[in-house]
Amino acid sequence: MSEQALNFMPSEGFRARAKDVVENPFLRQSFRGAMDFLINKRITQFPDPEELESLRTLGEQIRQYNLGKLPSLLVQLEENLTRNGIKVDWAETPDEANAIILGICNAHSAKLMVKGKSMVSEEIELNHACEAAGIDAMESDMGEYIVQLAGEKPSHIIMPAIHKTKQEIAELFAAKVPGIDYTDNVDELIQIGRKVLREKFLVADIGLSGVNFAVAETGTLCLVENEGNGRLSTTAPPVHIAITGIEKIVEKLDHVPPLLSLLTRSATGQNISTYFNMISGPRKPGEKDGPTEVHLVLLDNGRSQAYADEQLRKTLQCIRCGACMNHCPVYTRIGGHAYGTTYPGPIGKIISPHMLGLEATATMATASSLCGACGEVCPVKIPIPELLMRLREESFSAPHANPAMRGQGAGYSALVSAIWRGWAAVYRSPSLYRMVTWLGSRFGGLMPSNQGPWTSVRVPLKPAPKRLRDMLKERR
C-alpha cells in the first residue's frame, strides 16, 4: 500500500481545496455546465412523476430486501460463481485486496493490466500497488485514461475527467502521447485514445473491472458501460479480475432490470447504456475466446460497519449512479477533487467515513446546506440528508463507549460543546433569555470586530441597542 493512501486525511485541506475551485471561474463553469447537462438529460428520461416515484420505491425495496439477506446471499453467490468456474476471494481491507490481485498477476507473470472503469479499484489505490510491484496498470475508460495520463484522480464517479476542458486534454495528448500533434477536435481526441488503447487490449495479460450487480442465483457479474472498454477488458486478456464491494449483490436475476433502468436513467439520462455485459464464467471448452480464468474479489473496507446499524445500513443501498453529485449545490461549486476522497459529493460524504474512519473525515458531513436535493433524486431513496445529520452527531458528540462508527467523537471540542450547552440553557429559560438580551442591548458595543469565519466575508455582528420587546412596549 502506498504512503499516500495511508496518509489520506480528507478533512485536512478541504477548505483550502474548495476555495481554490470556487475562485477559479473556468473550473466552476466546467462543473456547472456539466451538471446542468446531466440534470437536464435525467429529466427527459423521467417524464412521468408517478412512474419515477413507483420505480424508486421498487428500487429501494429491491436493495433493502437484498441487504436484509446479505450474508446468506454472499455465500450463495460464492457457491454459484465457483460452480461456474469463477474463483472468489474475500478482502477485509484495501491492502488485502491489493495483495490478492497482485498474487493473481504474479501467478501469470503479468506485465500489463488493462482496466475497465472501477471505483473500487480507485478505493484500494490499485494503480499505486501495481506500480510498486512493477506492473503497468492502464486505465481504458476514456475519462479515466485522460485522468491517469494527467497524473490526477477522477473528479466524478461517472465522468472522471469532467474537470478538464477539451483544450487541456488536447495539450495533454500532444505532450504525453508519442507522435500526436495538438488537436482539440473531440472526435479526433477519442480516436487517438482508441488507437493507443487497442494495442494495449491486444497484448494485456490481465483485464480488471468493477461490477455493477452480482446476481447470486445465477452466479453472474453484470457491467454497465458505453465505450466497449469494459467488454474488451473482460474479454480480450487471458485473465479477468473483477472487484466489488460486498453490498452490490442481488438475489434474483429479475431484480436487475428495474435497477439497470434506474441506474442509466439517473446517471447519464440514457434509457439504457450501450452495453450491458453479463459474465457467468470463463471460456468453456470448445469456446474460441474470452478469458480462461475469471476471479472476483469481494471487498469489505468498512461496509460491514455501516451494515451493523439500521440507519447507516441504508448507505449500502447505493447503485453508484452519481445523480446526488449532479444535483448537489456544494459539489457543483467545488467539484470532486476538493473532497479528497475516492467518492466525492453526497454519497462520498456518507460512505467515506466508514472506509476511512471519522478521524479523517470528521467535517465532511458539514459540507452540506441540507437542501435535500440528493435525497430527492436518489433512485433507491437513500435518506442522504438524514444520514448527514447522523454523521454530524457521530463526529461532534463526546466520545462514548461502544460507538457505531470508528472515530466517533473525532470532531468533539469541549469548548464548542459548552458554548452550545449555554446557548440551549438561555433559550430554555425566559428569565435568563431576558437578562442576556438586556445585557446584549446595553453592551453590544463591546462585541469584537474579529468574529472568526463570520467576519472574513461579512461585517461584525452587533446586537441592536433596543430589543424587539422594548420597541413593542414603547408602541403601546
Add this chain to the structure above:
Amino acid sequence: MSARDRILAKLNAAPVLPKAAPDIAAWYQTHRGTENTTEKAARFRGCIEFAHAEVHAVSPTSWLQKLSEVLADKQIGKLLVAPDTDQGARAIAGLGGIECRGYDSRIEEWKEEMFHDIPASLTAARCAIAETGTLVLWPDEHEPRLMSLVPPVHIVLLAAATIHNTFYEAMQSEGWANGLPTNALLISGPSKTADIQVTLAYGAHGPKELIVLLMGEAA
C-alpha cells in the same frame, strides 16, 4: 479465521430484520404495456436509431442482398462470419466479391489479425428489447464474444418476431435464470463516450457503426 469468515461473522452479528420480497412482476404489469410485433419493431427501431444504429428492413430472402449492398456502400471487402451458423454459411455461399473470414480457430491463433485486419463482422441476435432499442446476443463456441466487439463495423441479423417489450419480459419468458451463457450481452448502439467535455463521440473502443438487418418487419 479467514477474511471471509471475519466478514461474514460481522454481517451475521448485525441485528437485521428480513424485508418483504419486492413484487417486480406487479410493477411491470402496471407500468409497461404489451405491443404487437409491428409496434414492437417500430419502437425498437426508433430507439436504436436514436442511439445512432443503422436499421434496414429485410425479409428472410432479401437480407443477403441488403448485406451485400451495405458492404458495397461502405467499401468493405472483408467480413468476419461464423461458419457454423446458418447466417454465416449463407454469407459464405452467397456474398460474391466479399472475402468471408470464418471465426474458425481460437483467438490466440489470430488475435493480431482480429485487431488489425477485420473491418466488419456479421452475427445474429438471439432476441431484442423494444423499450430500449436493445439487441440481445448470446455468444457461444460458434459465434464467439469478440465478433460483436473488435471489428469497427458490426452487422446484426434480427428476426422481428423475437422482439420483447421489456428486458424483464425477455428474461422471464425465455427463462434466463435457469441457464445463462458464459457471456450474455445487451447492445443498444455503436460504442460511444461523452467523457471529453460531455461532447458525444461515437466509436470509442467498440464498433464505430452498428447495422441491424431487421428481418420480417413490414417495409
